[in-house]
Amino acid sequence: MNQASTFPVPPSPHDLVMADALQLSQWIRLRKVSCRDVMSAFLDHIERVNPAANAIVSLRERPALLAEAAERDAQLARGEYLGWMHGLPQAPKDLTATAGLASTQGSPLFRHEIPTTDALMAARMRAQGAIFIGKTNTPEFGLGSHTYNTVFGTTLNAYDPTRSAGGSSGGTAVALALRMLPVADGSDMMGSLRNPAGWNNVFGFRPSQGRVPSVPAHDLFFHQLGYAGPMGRSVGDLAMLLSTQAGFDARAPLSIAEDPAQFAGSLERDVSGSRIGWLGNYDGYLPMEDGVLALCESALAQFEAIGCKVDPTRPDFAMERVWQTWLTLRHFSCAGTLGGFYRNPEQRALLKPEAQWEVEGGLKLSGEDVWNATVTRSQWYNALLALFERYDYLALPSAQLFPFDAREPWPKSVAGRVMDTYHRWMEVVIGASLAGLPVISVPAGFNAQGLPMGVQIIGKPHADLRVLQLAHAYDQATQWVKRRLPPALSA
Template sequence: MDTRSSSPEAATPSRRRFLKAGGLLSAAALAPGLTTGLAQAATVRPRATAGDIVMADAIDLSGWIRRRQVSCHEVMTAFLDHIDRINPKVNAIVSLQERDGLLKQADERDRQLRAGQYLGWMHGLPQAPKDLAATAGIVTTSGSPIFRNYVPKQDAIIVERVRRAGAILVGKTNTPEFGLGSHTYNTVFGTTGNAYDPSRCAGGSSGGAAVALATRMLPVADGSDMMGSLRNPGAYNNVFGFRPSQGRVPFGPSSEVFYQQLGYEGPMARTVTDLALLLSVQAGFDARMPLSIDQDPRSFATRLKRDFKGARIGWLGDFNGYLPMEAGVMDLCREALKGFEVIGCQVEEARPDYAMEQLWQTWLTLRHFLIAGLASGLYADPAKRALMKPEAIWEIENGLRISGADVYQASVQRSKWYEALRKLFQRYDYLVLPTAQVFPFDSVIHWPTEIAGRSMDTYHRWMEVVVGGTLSGLPVINVPAGFNAAGLPMGLQVMGPAQADLAVLQLAHAYEQATRWVQKRLPALIA
């Protein structure tokens, strides 16, 4: 495996000249009134190559489009050519749309720019929503053969918002069936390979999104997270994945708007700045979703730089030995904590006053309850049930046996967990723990059945480390933590207090500047 230190700016001399001339987007995409001089000056700058385009950070690429240094047609062509080269090796993007139609949409974006119609910072950027998110006019399978030919008539809210901001949908990103499990494979499209070793698991359920990001087939990506599905694939592919505060990104439209509070959507990106910009599009109140947060999402499209001298971080680790960890995970994550110390943080051991085994039982009850509610109608049809994977059937059957009193008591326990964390946040500004308990494993294995000699009693027990973040409803981001001796990535979860999404992003940004893992280690497929 190629372990060379590499960065996008080192790719070619022409790219170095172009990046130096173009600079960061800064106000260019966010304050159109400031861009007139930039657009005029762009005429003397060198043109970007296709390699420049696909390797660029989203904030830079957006600025180049806004200043018309590159056309939307050129951007679309570069990405589609790159997808043609890379995607067959990893199988991250599915339901890829016809090239001619996509180029026509890109041409329309160029016409809009010439007419002074700028839709937003995603104007002309290619996007591929996760295959759980409804996309009007594009097949949405949810990774299930039951929905192999299902074409929604309405977009999911996050899809509505990126389209409105100017994005062009090139296809979808692969996901496990119904998003169940942290390993991206299904019988419709097959398995998605890890960006750093395609024979390994890509994580999930946003595995396709993370791999497409890491291999530069998308500038930014969306995902969803019930059991670490933004965090785990972020860790496994050396990118950032953010599970925002409960209600930050409206999850719908949906026939049920009050109880679906375990899984919701959020952004993924190769830089925290890009991630925050995508969140500024995804977030914000929607009257169809009454529990969505009514705060101005533009607050995320601001400078993230902040002083962290003296900030207090509580290291949760493996919860004092409760969680089994593959050899090397804890050592790598402890080493990665130095990235927080470099920026001035104080890190110390922390332990919540809560029985972690109780948290797992709480998780099982609430997850069974929700999945049974969502999919029991499919289960009731014998023909459709025959097409469902065993793990989905197991979840539904357990859910059908749960009583209302069981669900209420699980919610009480979830509330006690939130209170235990709230007390920790009276002492610490942030909490940190590993993102996964094992490194990316052989992709032919459905799920690890043992960790460090301890048997895993369910298909998802090996990802128990993410359950605390999910049940808390608090903002949690995966940040890259480096690589083991075999060149396989790992990550750290950074959790903040209730609705402190911006503060979590600011810490992640400072850590990113100190560590630069995304830039240091490119996937061998593109290095």
């Protein structure tokens, strides 16, 4: 007897796109619904909501996708179950190489680039049965926390289409929030998983340095500022995707050799008694738009309601030194990855001004400049370790302002303070990035204008699972994702 017959009322197309990824995965595994019906439901939904949001790009043709979904059904009928992503529509971030599927990096230089092999993370998702339907939009080379480029245009916020979606994983966050994907991947150098998650009322997790290997990579040892991670509408979905993304690979010698299956189990844990240090705006160092701190502090009250103890604190460190270190190392990285394009006048003309500025800054650096930056970075890490002697977690806002006008390339001022670079307004995220610590953005709620904000929860070195467990407890207590749907879904 067909197993599907044991379910007299199959999920509707609406049920399919609204379901958490783990629920949808179970329905497919039990053959309560076919992979083809799942694909059809998501493609219909994408056709309705994506034109206004512009989150998914390079969308493949429907007949090819339905045929691939039908093959997943045939595999199930033969008893061949690939894994928890069997038949799930997935759209990797457009910075990720995907075999046979355009990977533009948001740059006109790669407008027609179609890789012949997958990056490791994409290969791991395919091996679990995911079907790549397209890509999610990103700013050019992932530079800047506002998702726009000259190849595909601007991705718009799920809760207010006049506002920025954040970035660089802005397409990822909007696709999740608008239920165009059940779960999704992104990457994070300067808050690229955290800012868009906070601005679209979903969860974004930047894992510990080395948790998710970057393969292929030109540099295997030095460049450790940015790497991939998961996003989800629940912490459980996010953790399950991390279990697929993570795991040692010899081609990434600094990758963590721990069993990624730890993230596929239960996230239940008694978090009462957990000590959270609230960094806020670093005692006024960071400008914050009115309402950001108050909203985040209301979220911290929810952590107290589940038994955590929250106290204000700050690191014993000059924060301007952290920023200067970030500028140096980012310049250095961009000069290395984009310098070849910059030296070619025709290609340089196709780089956005911010990319050219980063390269020019890198070309001015001395070896001593880079060495001093790495030393300061190490000192910053030790300053945070000192805080972790008193606290189990550290917290601060996911952004310094609410989503801004999508027509602007970046905010020129925050709370009356002029921003002197295209990314100064995201300074709040660099602390965890430089330290390589696990950090998750959890929804904090909405301001009076209906704009979302997130809170970053930073854990101790390699304490990814404990960060996810705390976030899961908060998720169960608040249910922000389910409580407040984007207008396009609730109309």
